[in-house]
Amino acid sequence: MSDNSLDNMAGKVFEIPEAEFEKLATALDLRRLRPSQQAASIAMLAQIRPRLRLIRPPRRLTPMRLFCIPFEDLLYNPNTPRKALGQIPRSALQPIWKETEALLGEAGLAPVRDAIKTVDSTDEAAVHAAGRPLWRAAHTALKGLSAGAAAEKGGRAKLQERLGGPEVLASLEDIVMALAIAGPITAMRRNLPPPPISDINKEALGHVVDALTKTAAIDREGLPMLVFSLMARLASPAMLPKLIERLIDEGAGDLIKAMGGQVGEAVASQQEDRIIDVRAEAEEKKEEDPVQVARALGKELKTLEREAKAAAGGGRGVARQIERVKAELGRLARETVVAGAAPKAVAAIDALDAPPDNEGTNRDRFRAVEDQIVSLRLCKQYAGDIGLSGEIDTAMKTIGAKLDARSDDLLKRLHANDATVSSVDLFCTVRLVELAEGSEKADRLREKGMAALRDD
Amino acid sequence: MTQAQSTPASGGEESAGHLNTKYWPATFEERGVVVPFTTPMLAFARARSDGKGGLEIIVPGLSGGSGVYIIGWSGAREVFRMTVHDRAFHDMIETRKAATPREMRRCANEIALTGLTGPDGIDAAEKAIEQEDNERLLTNYYLVNSVVRTLASSDVNLSVAELSSPAGQKKVRGIMAGIASDLSISSERLYADIETWSDLIAPIGIASMPHECRLRRLLTRLKAFRMNVSAWGRNSNADPDGLAFLTADVALLTLDIGEALMGEVDDHANDLKQALAAWKTVGPEITDRMNRISWLLDGWEHVLGLWDSVLEAPIYEQVEALEEIVRMLPLVPTKELESQKGKAWGDLENAMRKFVKPLQNWQSGDTDIELQLRIERRRASAMSE
Numbered sequence: 063m064s065d066n067s068l069d070n071m072a073g074k075v076f077e078i079p080e081a082e083f084e085k086l087a088t089a090l091d092l093r094r095l096r097p098s099q100q101a102a103s104i105a106m107l108a109q110i111r112p113r114l115r116l117i118r119p120p121r122r123l124t125p126m127r128l129f130c131i132p133f134e135d136l137l138y139n140p141n142t143p144r145k146a147l148g149q150i151p152r153s154a155l156q157p158i159w160k161e162t163e164a165l166l167g168e169a170g171l172a173p174v175r176d177a178i179k180t181v182d183s184t185d186e187a188a189v190h191a192a193g194r195p196l197w198r199a200a201h202t203a204l205k206g207l208s209a210g211a212a213a214e215k216g217g218r219a220k221l222q223e224r225l226g227g228p229e230v231l232a233s234l235e236d237i238v239m240a241l242a243i244a245g246p247i248t249a250m251r252r253n254l255p256p257p258p259i260s261d262i263n264k265e266a267l268g269h270v271v272d273a274l275t276k277t278a279a280i281d282r283e284g285l286p287m288l289v290f291s292l293m294a295r296l297a298s299p300a301m302l303p304k305l306i307e308r309l310i311d312e313g314a315g316d317l318i319k320a321m322g323g324q325v326g327e328a329v330a331s332q333q334e335d336r337i338i339d340v341r342a343e344a345e346e347k348k349e350e351d352p353v354q355v356a357r358a359l360g361k362e363l364k365t366l367e368r369e370a371k372a373a374a375g376g377g378r379g380v381a382r383q384i385e386r387v388k389a390e391l392g393r394l395a396r397e398t399v400v401a402g403a404a405p406k407a408v409a410a411i412d413a414l415d416a417p418p419d420n421e422g423t424n425r426d427r428f429r430a431v432e433d434q435i436v437s438l439r440l441c442k443q444y445a446g447d448i449g450l451s452g453e454i455d456t457a458m459k460t461i462g463a464k465l466d467a468r469s470d471d472l473l474k475r476l477h478a479n480d481a482t483v484s485s486v487d488l489f490c491t492v493r494l495v496e497l498a499e500g501s502e503k504a505d506r507l508r509e510k511g512m513a514a515l516r517d518d
Numbered sequence: 519m520t521q522a523q524s525t526p527a528s529g530g531e532e533s534a535g536h537l538n539t540k541y542w543p544a545t546f547e548e549r550g551v552v553v554p555f556t557t558p559m560l561a562f563a564r565a566r567s568d569g570k571g572g573l574e575i576i577v578p579g580l581s582g583g584s585g586v587y588i589i590g591w592s593g594a595r596e597v598f599r600m601t602v603h604d605r606a607f608h609d610m611i612e613t614r615k616a617a618t619p620r621e622m623r624r625c626a627n628e629i630a631l632t633g634l635t636g637p638d639g640i641d642a643a644e645k646a647i648e649q650e651d652n653e654r655l656l657t658n659y660y661l662v663n664s665v666v667r668t669l670a671s672s673d674v675n676l677s678v679a680e681l682s683s684p685a686g687q688k689k690v691r692g693i694m695a696g697i698a699s700d701l702s703i704s705s706e707r708l709y710a711d712i713e714t715w716s717d718l719i720a721p722i723g724i725a726s727m728p729h730e731c732r733l734r735r736l737l738t739r740l741k742a743f744r745m746n747v748s749a750w751g752r753n754s755n756a757d758p759d760g761l762a763f764l765t766a767d768v769a770l771l772t773l774d775i776g777e778a779l780m781g782e783v784d785d786h787a788n789d790l791k792q793a794l795a796a797w798k799t800v801g802p803e804i805t806d807r808m809n810r811i812s813w814l815l816d817g818w819e820h821v822l823g824l825w826d827s828v829l830e831a832p833i834y835e836q837v838e839a840l841e842e843i844v845r846m847l848p849l850v851p852t853k854e855l856e857s858q859k860g861k862a863w864g865d866l867e868n869a870m871r872k873f874v875k876p877l878q879n880w881q882s883g884d885t886d887i888e889l890q891l892r893i894e895r896r897r898a899s900a901m902s903e
Binding site for chain 1: 599600601602603605606632633634635636637638640641738739741742743745746749750753754755756826829830833834886887888891
């Protein structure tokens, strides 16, 4: 099936009436519980996820979904097995839930299944009330599992192997902590506006202080987990420093201090973690789609800037970590976009006049030149931040000189009534000159070209 | 460029501009037709007649005020640093005096075919032209088939293959001659009227067609957009000003009027005998409805394209897109609202006045390449959708 057909199908998902769409989501949720249909249902749910994000239909409550509620804000989908500080990879859920099921047994799970049968999944307070016994039992069981493994020689390594990797074991520790403080986390969530939170008023701030205090009473080690959950719900992590200042003003300074620099470290860790996927994607796409790579790196840099502000309180270590990420982005941009762009563009410009072959159409050839220039232009927008301005300027000059030569040649051939030159050649070259050197110069070429065409 | 408050829309200075705080146009002609420029500051500005044989350009929320700037057509070249595509496009529109959606679409495709928006622009324009040709052919086929099936004295159902074979065409000519005779008109007249009819309605096709033609499809997409943007407003917690509901309201108003107009056109295809017998009055009526549909929907393809492009984006990009959408919302002119008197649309104008965010930094130097490319992509997808 072509990309276009897939796009059309994806577009149709948005045309299904809302009530029908809710039924579809419920049906897929149900099928996901049947092992034979699980894979297909998950794939289909992934396809309709953008619409699910918009509509947010009530999802069928399952024991596993109930189990995940205290830490659901921390879930993310890295492309490789790994874990960032303050986040839990979704891939860790199945192995940990399997352990939980085995530890709780039928006797422990039956009351949970009974409880969720009668709960209205849209009633947050009722769902949380139904979850409390499960969270308590799961916390005790998983904490026992972790402690047992730690007490035994080589036990953690064995547990790690059974779970499927270090990132799952680390996630287990986070989940144990989140379950321990499930009460304050879920209460704070109920009392705050739904995400993305763009403003926390005085009343909401009071609820955060209350949650911090209750968490500290359960386990002070749980304080960062509570803040990570809050952080995941904010419209921008850049809100954090101000929020922390306000929490200190509200008398929570002692609790904030107890967290050390963990919040700033989490921001930096999450940024570094994301770079792993960005790097892999850049390496994969640098040949076929340099524009996409340049765009993705630019987006990442913007996010980094926002997050650098958020990590401002994290100390020199965090600042250094963020600088390292920035340098890594610069290196990636240099290696995947900037280096080689000028020779590639020059070769592609030369190829514009080559005889037709089976490699692609004339339009594909223009597209190849355009992609190199556009990727450089996109990089130029953030080149100053990553020390690439000079290299990009040099590359653009080389491309500009080549385009000048082509423009002169085209005009000569147009004046000489060369039948192998078309108006599309002229205007596509005008377009390239515009992208490389601006609209004024390009328009002069257009006017000269049109005059030459009129002379014919 | 100069500014003036609430000056008459058509009384602007020649090349300078003026600010008009009036948001609600009375007629489609006053609203103007969307010009798919690629210069970011001019993206989806509107063009309209200046009432003196020339054109003027309307740019919303340009420099800090809530309102629209109205600039004489030739003055736009002096005020804005345009992309090369836009300079050529600007010249073409001026030469052709293109001030209707159909003419603007033709100019936009022609200029894209030159290559000034690159190979992707050429591809999109070719696709758009091919699609229009196919829809015209398909509509003609379905209309002829409906006429033959409904009005022929015996049961006939023609396949495309039959219609294109000499024997099939001969058979059709015979059947059509019989129908023409029943309608007391000549066969030539019948052929000509059906051809005119199918050309007129090709942008929406016939309701019974398995393929949705461009403007019918746009209405379907608009319905979905209204539903989804409302859901986003309810669920996102990122729309304290209610921009999503405002947008959904304008979409609903457009849908109400658009579906009624399309229904009227479809009704004629359901009563072929009467329509063909009274073609002299029915033809102009269909022309009027089709013109109004194309004016009514003008600009929405760009709105839908913008929203589609952020469906999977982070929430802050969706908020930015919605702010841009509100700035370019195609408001239904007051004259079209006469049939909607029972509905409380009056508040909409106040809401628009309150929420339209001005474009900032419009005179800043360099073109934002990312923004320009985004506009070009949106333009290409809107033309070929």
